[in-house]
Amino acid sequence: MTVMDLTAVSEAFETAAPSAVIAWAIDNYASAGAGDGVAVACSFEDAVLIDLAVSVKPDIEILFLDTQYHFAETLWYVEELRRRYDLNLRVLSPLVEPDNRWQADVAGCCGARKVEPLNRALAGKKAWVTGLKRVDAPTRAAAPIVSWDDARGLVKVNPLATWTPLDLAVYAAERQLPANPLMERGYPSIGCWPCTKPVAPGEDPRSGRWSGLDKTECGLHT
């Protein structure tokens, strides 16, 4: 497909159910790469994307970037969901040892602990599925549902792009999904513990990420 074809597909999916978008990605790319051509990158902030993805393809590859700085609650949640869904979980570790880089060089730290491992995991894939949502941040407000990820050379699929926090909450309640314990403690957006603070009700959910720094993205979605 050309970039224009992908743009047309994306526009056609504006009102489609996320499961239909995931099914399209699997139909078009799942068997086209080395091993499985489609991978789902999950932050394990909640279980919505995983629940949708495994409902379409139970053995779809789920990626977790173990930065070595996740909250204990998130690591517990990863294991909880792995057991619940018998996930085909691929844990990506960075090629560096734990260090203090996050204290002085967050861009370099995210590069080594998130971007490089993700790029390594996506090598040979034909498409990746993310949990990115337009409401996450102004920088994501125009995110397409399907696009060409030029930097990595594969198709990027954002099946939840149009969803709001209410959509997520309704889906999670209907499906009785377990929650990351940090959510009820004021962490609506969850990253690594050195770079994530709780936020007050009504505040920008992502304002707790890299608080006080001129940084809003880790580099996975740029």
Ligand code: SF4
């Ligand atoms: S979020 Fe913070 S600790 Fe995690 S990889 Fe980025 S800079 Fe490092």
